[in-house]
Amino acid sequence: MSTKEHHDLDRGLEERLALVSRSDYEGAPMSSSDYRSLLLVTGVLPIVLLAIAWVLL
Amino acid sequence: MGAAVTTELGNKTTSSAVEGSWPVLPSERSWGGRALFGISVSAAIATWCFLIGGYVGNYLPAGVGTIVMIAGALVGILMIFLATVPVATKYGIDSVAASKPQLGTRGSWISLALLYTTVIGWNCLLLVFLGKAAAEILITLGIVGEGARPVLISAFGALAVVVVWWLLRGGPDTVRDTGPWIAIGVLVLGIVILVLLVNRVGLGAITSAVPAYASGDKFLDISLGFEVMVASVLSWWPYAGGMVRLCPSAKTAQWPVVFGLGLPVGLVSIIGLWSALAVPKSAGDPTKYLTDLGGPVVGVIALLFIVLANVGTVMVGVYVTAVGIKQIAPLEKVSWNATTALTLAPVFIIVLVFPNYFFDHIGTFLAFMGVLFAPMCGIQAVDYFLLRRQRLDIRAVYVSDRTSAYHYWGGVNPAGILALAAGFVTYVYLLNPVTYAARDPFRFLSASIPSAVVAGSVFLVLTIFVVRPAGRGGYEQDRSAVPERVSS
Numbered sequence: 001m002s003t004k005e006h007h008d009l010d011r012g013l014e015e016r017l018a019l020v021s022r023s024d025y026e027g028a029p030m031s032s033s034d035y036r037s038l039l040l041v042t043g044v045l046p047i048v049l050l051a052i053a054w055v056l057l
Numbered sequence: 058m059g060a061a062v063t064t065e066l067g068n069k070t071t072s073s074a075v076e077g078s079w080p081v082l083p084s085e086r087s088w089g090g091r092a093l094f095g096i097s098v099s100a101a102i103a104t105w106c107f108l109i110g111g112y113v114g115n116y117l118p119a120g121v122g123t124i125v126m127i128a129g130a131l132v133g134i135l136m137i138f139l140a141t142v143p144v145a146t147k148y149g150i151d152s153v154a155a156s157k158p159q160l161g162t163r164g165s166w167i168s169l170a171l172l173y174t175t176v177i178g179w180n181c182l183l184l185v186f187l188g189k190a191a192a193e194i195l196i197t198l199g200i201v202g203e204g205a206r207p208v209l210i211s212a213f214g215a216l217a218v219v220v221v222w223w224l225l226r227g228g229p230d231t232v233r234d235t236g237p238w239i240a241i242g243v244l245v246l247g248i249v250i251l252v253l254l255v256n257r258v259g260l261g262a263i264t265s266a267v268p269a270y271a272s273g274d275k276f277l278d279i280s281l282g283f284e285v286m287v288a289s290v291l292s293w294w295p296y297a298g299g300m301v302r303l304c305p306s307a308k309t310a311q312w313p314v315v316f317g318l319g320l321p322v323g324l325v326s327i328i329g330l331w332s333a334l335a336v337p338k339s340a341g342d343p344t345k346y347l348t349d350l351g352g353p354v355v356g357v358i359a360l361l362f363i364v365l366a367n368v369g370t371v372m373v374g375v376y377v378t379a380v381g382i383k384q385i386a387p388l389e390k391v392s393w394n395a396t397t398a399l400t401l402a403p404v405f406i407i408v409l410v411f412p413n414y415f416f417d418h419i420g421t422f423l424a425f426m427g428v429l430f431a432p433m434c435g436i437q438a439v440d441y442f443l444l445r446r447q448r449l450d451i452r453a454v455y456v457s458d459r460t461s462a463y464h465y466w467g468g469v470n471p472a473g474i475l476a477l478a479a480g481f482v483t484y485v486y487l488l489n490p491v492t493y494a495a496r497d498p499f500r501f502l503s504a505s506i507p508s509a510v511v512a513g514s515v516f517l518v519l520t521i522f523v524v525r526p527a528g529r530g531g532y533e534q535d536r537s538a539v540p541e542r543v544s545s
Contacts, residue, residue: 013079017452020080020148027083027146028306029447042135042315046128050279053124057117057275 080451081149081302088303090313097317100296102240102325103370104186104343104363105179107247109289109322110329111341112420115270117282119263122330125279127323129286134319136291136509140434141298142314144441146307148451152298156433158449158530159440159516160477162457163468167477169382171429172295173400176378178422179292180371180404185412187367188214189344190360197348197357207413214408217364218401221371225379225397239369246362247328250343253350258335266334276500284488284503285420286326288427290319291505294434375400424490427505432480435509436473436516444520450531462531470530472519480512
């Protein structure tokens with residue numbers, strides 16, 4: 001890669017970082033209800049499954 | 058002319074972001090929920106699922122093992138999710154870049170080392186698996202005798218390393234389309250194996266089979282099976298960030314990650330569990346029973362498929378690692394072919410020199426996934442949600458000199474390193490990854506979860522009492538920034 005191409009890419013990264021630092025260029029976050037449903041499926045459900053396994057074993 | 062140059066520069070930077078490690082802008086994130094789900098399933102479902110399930114079959118019977126593996130897969134993916142998905146989807150960065158705020162700009166090389174170690178480990182397993190399948194084909198066809206098996210395993214494994222390197226010469230294009238075909242093929246193979254097992258061994262015999270190493274202590278056996286599954290899913294840490302950063306939002310990524318990257322490992326591993334119980338000497342390894350169960354024709358076709366599928370999966374792993382290690386400054390200018398060779402070199406040596414030793418200690422490898430990634434998940438979740446209130450200085454992630462807020466002391470955050478060490482010690486205390494000897498409270502808590510909690514707690518305390526007062530890590534600016542509010 002030539003020096004000019006390196007320079008262009010550095011400039012590209014700088015421009016990109018300036019954009020990403022702005023809140024309107026951020027990906028949308030999850031809502032609290034999204035987190036609740038996530039915890040229900042991946043936190044509470046496994047506990048129930050483990051309890052069932054314990055009873056069955 | 059000016060517009061043309063700008064467009065060319067724009068294309069280059071977009072390609073550097075999407076195919077490299079730069080942050081991906083929301084407008085460049087082309088993966089919707091369905092695409093992420095498909096790609097996640099493709100990445101998760103591979104022949105390694107048979108080996109994971111086979112290991113759980115050492116401790117748990119079919120019914121209970123099935124339930125426990127699903128629980129373990131869900132908990133593992135929760136830990137991965139909290140550590141990587143919110144930050145990766147917010148800023149469009151991968152898992153290694155997302156670890157710089159916790160470990161420092163140079164400390165994050167540890168993350169790269171984890172990525173390298175993980176993929177090398179999985180690739181070794183898959184290539185020895187491939188060598189076993191290829192050797193079995195030749196033995197079944199009567200071309201060579203039983204005595205040639207050890208030499209053939211090493212020879213075919215080493216040959217496959219060369220083939221993978223040769224196929225990857227063309228860069229990432231070779232890799233892109235292989236994943237879905239491998240996943241579909243492995244699913245078909247799994248169904249064939251299940252049908253063969255039920256037909257030849259019988260459902261009743263499988264469900265009533267007693268696991269070979271069950272202790273009889275319900276808590277301990279369930280915890281061991283659960284831990285194997287959690288640790289296996291934790292090894293998705295490097296992959297998760299790299300994939301979800303191409304999604305426009307965390308909400309879009311939420312269920313595809315859970316049901317595409319986490320749950321399928323648990324479900325497909327059930328086949329390994331059942332086969333380990335049906336054919337105890339196999340430990341879930343289909344090369345040991347496919348020809349016996351299916352006869353020479355079905356057996357050889359299935360073994361041939363294992364060979365091809367494993368070549369494809371190893372290619373994907375090598376590609377991910379090669380992209381990752383090119384983030385290290387001295388390797389930026391190394392050619393693509395040399396980078397893939399560097400990635401494959403340790404695999405070549407292991408496969409050639411001691412393939413069986415590595416394959417026979419798969420449990421140790423799986424436990425090390427928990428040892429390495431559980432503390433990392435705990436630290437990242439605590440830092441992002443509690444200390445930084447879901448806001449990073451994204452410029453500091455990509456600037457590695459002293460001006461970066463994440464330079465800490467010489468590019469390393471001692472709080473992150475000490476917290477990792479604390480998590481490591483906790484895990485090893487609770488479960489010895491080599492002998493699988495467990496200490497209380499492993500029976501009730503497993504090892505990955507306490508390891509993550511201890512690492513996160515140590516990181517929290519050290520940051521509040523040492524790092525933040527020293528004015529390092531950019532915590533002051535994060536505190537003065539407007540806190541992230543989740544919409545309800």
